[in-house]
Amino acid sequence: MQREPLTSHDGPPFDVRRALAALFAIVGVLLVGFGLATRNDERVYIPSGGVNVNLRWGMVLLGFAALMAILSFVSSRVSRKRAVREASRPLVDSPPPNAR
Amino acid sequence: MSASHFSLIDVLILVVALASVVGVGWLARGAVRSARDLTLGPRTLPGWVAGVGLLAANIGLPEIIGMGAAGAMYGFAAAHFFWLGAIPAMVLLALFMVPVYRSAGARTIPEYLGLRFDGRSRTLSAIAFAVASVVTGGIALHVAGTVLHLLLDWPFWGGVALAAVVAAACVFAGGLRATVYAGVLQFALVAFGLAPLLLVGFAATDGWKLLIHRLSQSAINSMIPPAIYTSLWKGMGHPLTNSFGITHLALIAGIGGALAFGTWCADMRVMQRAVSAGSDAGARRAPLIAAVPMLLLPALLVIPGTLARMLGGGEAGTPYGGMAQGLIPARRAADGTALLDGAGRTLLDFGIATPKLIATLYPAGMLGLAVAALLAACTAGLAANLTTFNAVVGWDLRRAGGEGVSPDGDSRDVTSARRLTIIGIALAVVVAYLVRAYTASAVGMGSTGSGAYAVGGVGSLLDLLTLLLAVVNVPIFAVLLLGMSSRRITAPGAFSGLVAGILAGAAHHALSLSRGALPGFGGGFIAIVFPYYTPLAQRLWTAIVALVAALLVTIAVSLFTRARAPADLERTVFTRRMLSSDARLSWWQRPGLQGALVLLAALLLTLRFR
Numbered sequence: 001m002q003r004e005p006l007t008s009h010d011g012p013p014f015d016v017r018r019a020l021a022a023l024f025a026i027v028g029v030l031l032v033g034f035g036l037a038t039r040n041d042e043r044v045y046i047p048s049g050g051v052n053v054n055l056r057w058g059m060v061l062l063g064f065a066a067l068m069a070i071l072s073f074v075s076s077r078v079s080r081k082r083a084v085r086e087a088s089r090p091l092v093d094s095p096p097p098n099a100r
Numbered sequence: 101m102s103a104s105h106f107s108l109i110d111v112l113i114l115v116v117a118l119a120s121v122v123g124v125g126w127l128a129r130g131a132v133r134s135a136r137d138l139t140l141g142p143r144t145l146p147g148w149v150a151g152v153g154l155l156a157a158n159i160g161l162p163e164i165i166g167m168g169a170a171g172a173m174y175g176f177a178a179a180h181f182f183w184l185g186a187i188p189a190m191v192l193l194a195l196f197m198v199p200v201y202r203s204a205g206a207r208t209i210p211e212y213l214g215l216r217f218d219g220r221s222r223t224l225s226a227i228a229f230a231v232a233s234v235v236t237g238g239i240a241l242h243v244a245g246t247v248l249h250l251l252l253d254w255p256f257w258g259g260v261a262l263a264a265v266v267a268a269a270c271v272f273a274g275g276l277r278a279t280v281y282a283g284v285l286q287f288a289l290v291a292f293g294l295a296p297l298l299l300v301g302f303a304a305t306d307g308w309k310l311l312i313h314r315l316s317q318s319a320i321n322s323m324i325p326p327a328i329y330t331s332l333w334k335g336m337g338h339p340l341t342n343s344f345g346i347t348h349l350a351l352i353a354g355i356g357g358a359l360a361f362g363t364w365c366a367d368m369r370v371m372q373r374a375v376s377a378g379s380d381a382g383a384r385r386a387p388l389i390a391a392v393p394m395l396l397l398p399a400l401l402v403i404p405g406t407l408a409r410m411l412g413g414g415e416a417g418t419p420y421g422g423m424a425q426g427l428i429p430a431r432r433a434a435d436g437t438a439l440l441d442g443a444g445r446t447l448l449d450f451g452i453a454t455p456k457l458i459a460t461l462y463p464a465g466m467l468g469l470a471v472a473a474l475l476a477a478c479t480a481g482l483a484a485n486l487t488t489f490n491a492v493v494g495w496d497l498r499r500a501g502g503e504g505v506s507p508d509g510d511s512r513d514v515t516s517a518r519r520l521t522i523i524g525i526a527l528a529v530v531v532a533y534l535v536r537a538y539t540a541s542a543v544g545m546g547s548t549g550s551g552a553y554a555v556g557g558v559g560s561l562l563d564l565l566t567l568l569l570a571v572v573n574v575p576i577f578a579v580l581l582l583g584m585s586s587r588r589i590t591a592p593g594a595f596s597g598l599v600a601g602i603l604a605g606a607a608h609h610a611l612s613l614s615r616g617a618l619p620g621f622g623g624g625f626i627a628i629v630f631p632y633y634t635p636l637a638q639r640l641w642t643a644i645v646a647l648v649a650a651l652l653v654t655i656a657v658s659l660f661t662r663a664r665a666p667a668d669l670e671r672t673v674f675t676r677r678m679l680s681s682d683a684r685l686s687w688w689q690r691p692g693l694q695g696a697l698v699l700l701a702a703l704l705l706t707l708r709f710r
Contacts, residue, residue: 014128016149016284023120023285024292027113027469034109034465044463047105048300054465057296064292 015076021068024061031058106252110468117289117472118262121282121479122269128281129274140207140276140491143375147382149284151389154373156283158363159290160481161263161474162236162243164401166562168454171405172428174343175315175329176709178405179398184356186394187702189364191695193374194387197365199678200584201375202383203671209368209576210496216583216672217591224598225576226496229368230489232572234524237485238531239561244478245532247455251471260532263475267482268525271490272518279483280373286480291393293473294400294454300461301407314415315406318425321417329406333710345614345634354640358577358647362569366577369484372491380681384691391698395705401454408453411460419446427456441616451562482528489524490517535561538621563635564621567609570643575601578650582658584674587666593658601650608645614638 035055038044045052145153170178206212210229214222241260248259270282305311315329327334328343335341336348346354364370370387377383414426422430422438423446430438431449439447458470494517539561579597582589613624614635623638632638682690 014281016124016128016281019120019124019127019281019285020288023117024288026116026120030109030113030116031465031469038463038465044105044465047461047463048466049304049461051300051303053296053300053463057292057299057466057469061292 015072017068017072017075021065021072023065024068025065028058028061028065031055031061034058105464106467106471107464109465110471113465113468114472114475117469117476118266118479121285121289121476122266122273124285125270125278125282126273129278140372140495144378145277145280145376145382147377147379147385148389149280150373150377150382150386152287152393153280153283154370154386155390155393156287156290156477156480157279157369157373157484158367158481159287159397159401159477160240160484161247161478162240162481162562162565164290164294164474164477165243165247165451165454166565167397167401168405168408168457169450169562171402172409172448172450172453173405175406176398176402177329177332177343178402179706179709180332180351180355182394182398182402183702183706184351185360186364187391187698188356189360190387190391190394191699192361193365193370194384194391194691195695196674197371197580197584198374198384198387199380200672200674201371202380203678205671207372207375208491208496209366209371209580210492212672213576213579213583213594214496216669217579217594220595221579221591221598222496224595226492228572228576228602229492230497232568233368233485233488233492234527235531235568236565237482237489237524237528238535239565240478240481240485241528241532242535242561244475245536247452247474248471250452251455251459251474256536259475260529263478263482264525264529266475267479267486268521270479270483271486271521275490275517276372276376276487279480279487280376282483283373283480286476287393289469289473289476291400293470293476294404296466297404297407297454297457297461297470298399301404301411301457304461305407305410311406311410314410317415318410318417321415323417331710332706339633339637344636345632346637346640350637350640350644353644358574358643359566359569359640361577361581362573362643362647366573366580368488368492372487373484381685381689381691385694388691388694388698395698395701404457405450405453408457408460409448411457419448420444422446424448427460428453429456482525485528486521486524490520493524494520560622560635563639566636566639567642570639570646571602571605571609574605574643574646575650578647579654582651582654583672587669587673588658588663589654590658590661590663592661593654593656596657597650597654600653601646604649605642605646608642609638612638612641 031054035052035058039052039055042050167178167181170181201212204212204215206215208226210222210226213225241263244263245256245259248254248262249256270279302308302311305314312330316326319326319328325335325341328341336346336351339345339347344351344355364387374386375383377386409426409428411426416425419425419430420440421444422440424430425446425448428448428450429452430446432438441447455474458467458474462470575598578601579594582597583594608630609623610626611624611628612630612632613619613622613628614632614637617624617635619625619628622635630638630641632641682692687693
């Protein structure tokens with residue numbers, strides 16, 4: 001089975017975990033901020049039975065964003081180390097690029 | 101029911117979420133040099149991205165609304181659609197079918213059929229997929245317009261336009277690759293937007309034990325078996341003692357067999373995403389990775405529907421004379437009168453269970469996140485249908501006519517692939533408006549005819565989706581399965597099997613009807629030879645008939661025609677050699693073991709709620 005060269009179709013490497021971290025950090029901050037601003041306003045939380053679900057869930061989202069950011073950071077460091085190791089290896093040892 | 105408390109904070113969250121979905125599609129687009137990049141996508145994705153992407157493609161807005169409706173209508177038994185009706189099929193896809201696609205180098209299901217059989221099967225299946233993807237996309241748009249109208253009082257066209265623009269923008273930016281990455285974000289939005297429904301919902305219904313108690317009480321008050329809403333397996337002996345209206349045979353062969361395999365093993369959206377993983381092992385692991393959240397999705401999608409029925413006095417049982425049960429209102433005809441069945445009981449509008457729960461329980465803030473989740477789900481499913489449409493029309497159908505996308509860069513091709521996206525979305529919008537015109541007229545009809553299954557409302561659209569699966573995907577699955585398993589299956593056999601499956605399914609639909617329904621789109625428009633208790637039972641048997649007909653005719657015709665030389669079938673029929681890359685993995689990384697673990701988990705879960 002043939003495999004396409006990475007360069008022609010792949011473009012720059014993209015880590016979706018960073019995007020997840022960014023999205024949920026923004027939404028988390030919005031929810032926590034709104035939850036704090038409305039924490040004494042009982043009318044807002046009549047639907048949810050008095051639970052300030054914005055504040056609580058906003059913090060969960062911030063936690064998820066932090067987790068994604070950490071995972072992304074760790075994996076980018078691992079792959080950078082690997083790239084350095086492979087670059088320093090003598091050429092004879094490296095397999096031909098098309099070998100699978 | 102519109103949630104009047106939709107405010108500035110909700111608009112902000114909605115804008116941030118949708119902008120990030122499109123933005124990620126744009127950032128992740130990679131290099132779009134040729135139409136092939138757009139329509140067929142890369143083979144470079146990490147396995148887990150492909151896995152979450154394929155889940156997002158198959159859990160669109162109609163599925164979220166449909167599973168909420170199923171939770172309200174059937175109770176916990178709706179979990180069968182996940183544990184019995186998805187997990188085994190996903191494991192078969194991962195361990196058996198994906199290796200063959202990868203070995204054959206097929207980018208689409210019709211392309212595989214062309215490689216294994218001939219151009220006729222390729223063209224027929226490509227046409228079927230093209231039609232199905234446009235209709236499915238149109239239904240998703242219709243549901244988006246309807247749900248946003250109910251939730252936010254937006255005009256119908258507003259929801260349709262927003263969903264269509266976001267989905268088309270993703271596909272336009274970077275084709276398949278962009279939609280897979282955007283799908284990961286969309287799935288996360290769905291999970292985080294809906295999960296708090298359980299927290300708040302259980303706070304309102306006083307917890308899990310009391311929910312079960314209320315469900316039993318509701319069944320007793322409706323004079324049906326007490327475990328009907330809380331048990332997955334009890335009462336399957338007779339159609340009248342379970343909420344599906346079916347027996348064990350239809351449960352296993354229909355939900356666990358024909359429909360499951362049609363949904364997961366012969367769906368272009370799923371297949372395209374699985375084979376786009378960067379390595380063979382990653383491609384096989386993608387469906388297994390998707391299966392893990394699938395184990396938990398009943399909690400996220402089904403339970404909200406059940407909660408909606410039980411919140412606020414649902415335990416009183418099935419209401420009479422147009423009263424609501426819990427949060428679920430009566431279905432109403434165009435003139436506003438409630439629809440009743442023959443015994444005077446209210447016909448409930450189960451399709452709006454989940455949106456209704458969202459509007460009732462979420463304060464401003466969370467409401468915005470939930471609306472973002474629903475729209476994200478809609479655009480994910482829609483974008484997946486657009487990529488399918490692009491691939492089968494731009495690759496399989498035009499190729500058959502001598503043109504089609506060329507493997508190397510050509511800017512003319514990119515323009516024509518993007519033009520296809522515009523055509524696809526335009527057709528889907530047309531379908532959405534046709535469906536709207538049809539349901540508007542049918543609801544008017546329902547007031548005179550009524551019956552257990554008056555057409556109209558969101559619920560019957562989901563039945564239409566199931567019907568499409570039964571007559572399109574199920575026969576294609578039968579031919580794929582046989583073609584991948586045996587070298588003896590021939591090209592004439594495959595083509596006649598496809599035709600026979602499609603025709604047999606359509607014929608069964610035309611000759612069957614569920615109790616109390618009017619002949620028409622719901623079936624029975626030629627004659628009513630096969631009566632069923634529920635629309636679900638009718639759909640399941642349509643799928644089973646299509647599967648059996650396709651299997652039998654394919655085998656029979658193959659026996660009387662000459663098979664291709666074994667050398668031609670090296671890459672397109674399953675052999676253990678296709679799994680050889682496993683030898684390099686450590687034992688816990690092997691897809692076989694992972695598949696077995698997922699199956700075991702699904703089995704334990706169904707037994708837990710037996």
